[in-house]
Amino acid sequence: MVAGQDGLDNVIRHVSVIEVPDAVRWFQGYELMITAGYSYRHSEHALVQLVEDLVCADAAALAICYSERYLGSIPECVAARANELKFPLLELPLDVKYIEIITPVMGAVINRQAQYLDSALRAHIELEHMVLKSAGPEAMVRRVAELLDVPVLLLTPSFQLRHFSSPHAADPLAGEVATDWRSALEEARPDAELGSAVLVGETNGERFAALPLGTETILLGYVLALGIAPLNAKQLLLSQCSMPLTVELLLERTRQDAVVRLQRDFFDDLFDGEMSDEVATRRANAYGMNLDGCSWVVVADIDALASQFLKAGQEQGIQKLKDGLKRLASALVDTEAEGGVVVSRSDSVVLLPRFTGV
Incomplete structure (x- = not known):
C-alpha cells in the first residue's frame, strides 16, 4: 500500500487493465485498475492526471505492477495526490502476474454479489408472504427498515410523509426527518448498476436510496432508505422490496375504491329517501360510517x-x-x-x- 489508506472502503465491482494513455474514455466506475505504468514512464504529471481521472470516474483503486521496471519507483507527487484524494494506490512486486490479481478479486466480487442476491431474494419472499397475509403498508415498511437496519420512509405520490420506521430508538422521529422530498428526488440520479428505477441522492448531508412504487400508469408513492452507502447490498435489497410494496399499495387502493363506490351507492339511495332509519344505519355502519x-x-x-x-x-x-x-x-x-x-x-x-x- 503506497497511499490512499483513507479510501480502503471503496467498492470494487470490476477489474480492468490500463496500458494506453487515453484510457479514461473506457472507465466504467468501481474498478480496480491495474497498470505496469509503461505509457506513463516519461511523465510524472501524466501519472498524477491518471489518478485524478480515476477518482473522477469513481474507480476503486489503482494497482501499479512492475514499477521498478518502467517507472523506477512510484513518484512522490503521485502518492501525495492519491493521499489528498483518498484514493488507494498499490504497488505490486515483479513476481505477481495480472491473472493472479484478476482471478481472486473477481471471484470475491462474484461471491459477494451472490450473497447480496440471496439476501434480496429472501427479503422479497418474506414481503410477498406479508402481502398474502394483508399485513398492510406500514407493517411492511417496518420490516424493510429492520432488514436494511436503517430508517425507511414511505411517501405519498405528492411527496408527503405517510409512514416512518426506524430499527433504532435513537433515530429521529417522523416529524424530525421532514424535508423537501420533491426537490431531493428530482435531484437524485439513477443507480447505473441496479437499474434506472433505483434513485440515489443526498439531502441534509445524508445519503438516501429511493424507489418509485407503482405501475407504468399509476404512481402509488415512494419508498426511501436513509443512510445507505452507494453500491452496497442494502440498495439491492431495497430494489427487491419494491414489488411486494407496490402490490400491497395496489390492493389497498382497490379496497379503498370499493369502499368509496359502496359509500356513493349508499348516499344515492339515502338521498332518494326510500330507506328506513334502521336500514340506513345498518348500511352506514357496514361501510365504516x-x-x-x-x-x-x-x-x-x-x-x-x-x-x-x-x-x-x-x-x-x-x-x-x-x-x-x-x-x-x-x-x-x-x-x-x-x-x-x-x-x-x-x-x-x-x-x-x-x-x-x-
Whole structure:
C-alpha cells in the first residue's frame, strides 16, 4: 500500500487493465485498475492526471505492477495526490502476474454479489408472504427498515410523509426527518448498476436510496432508505422490496375504491329517501360510517368549475379539483366536526358534519 489508506472502503465491482494513455474514455466506475505504468514512464504529471481521472470516474483503486521496471519507483507527487484524494494506490512486486490479481478479486466480487442476491431474494419472499397475509403498508415498511437496519420512509405520490420506521430508538422521529422530498428526488440520479428505477441522492448531508412504487400508469408513492452507502447490498435489497410494496399499495387502493363506490351507492339511495332509519344505519355502519349525531348535510358541487376545465381541454384538472376539495373538506370536518363523514359523489363532495351540542 503506497497511499490512499483513507479510501480502503471503496467498492470494487470490476477489474480492468490500463496500458494506453487515453484510457479514461473506457472507465466504467468501481474498478480496480491495474497498470505496469509503461505509457506513463516519461511523465510524472501524466501519472498524477491518471489518478485524478480515476477518482473522477469513481474507480476503486489503482494497482501499479512492475514499477521498478518502467517507472523506477512510484513518484512522490503521485502518492501525495492519491493521499489528498483518498484514493488507494498499490504497488505490486515483479513476481505477481495480472491473472493472479484478476482471478481472486473477481471471484470475491462474484461471491459477494451472490450473497447480496440471496439476501434480496429472501427479503422479497418474506414481503410477498406479508402481502398474502394483508399485513398492510406500514407493517411492511417496518420490516424493510429492520432488514436494511436503517430508517425507511414511505411517501405519498405528492411527496408527503405517510409512514416512518426506524430499527433504532435513537433515530429521529417522523416529524424530525421532514424535508423537501420533491426537490431531493428530482435531484437524485439513477443507480447505473441496479437499474434506472433505483434513485440515489443526498439531502441534509445524508445519503438516501429511493424507489418509485407503482405501475407504468399509476404512481402509488415512494419508498426511501436513509443512510445507505452507494453500491452496497442494502440498495439491492431495497430494489427487491419494491414489488411486494407496490402490490400491497395496489390492493389497498382497490379496497379503498370499493369502499368509496359502496359509500356513493349508499348516499344515492339515502338521498332518494326510500330507506328506513334502521336500514340506513345498518348500511352506514357496514361501510365504516357512523351517522349518529350527523344532523347536517353539506354538498359542495364543482359542476360550474368542471365545465370551465372541459372547455379548456383540461380534463385532468377536474380530478385534481375534486381531490383537493375532498382533502379540504376532510380537514375541515376533522378539525371542526370530529367524527363526521366525507364522501365524493360524481362532481360533488358530501359532508355530514357532527357538531356536538347542536
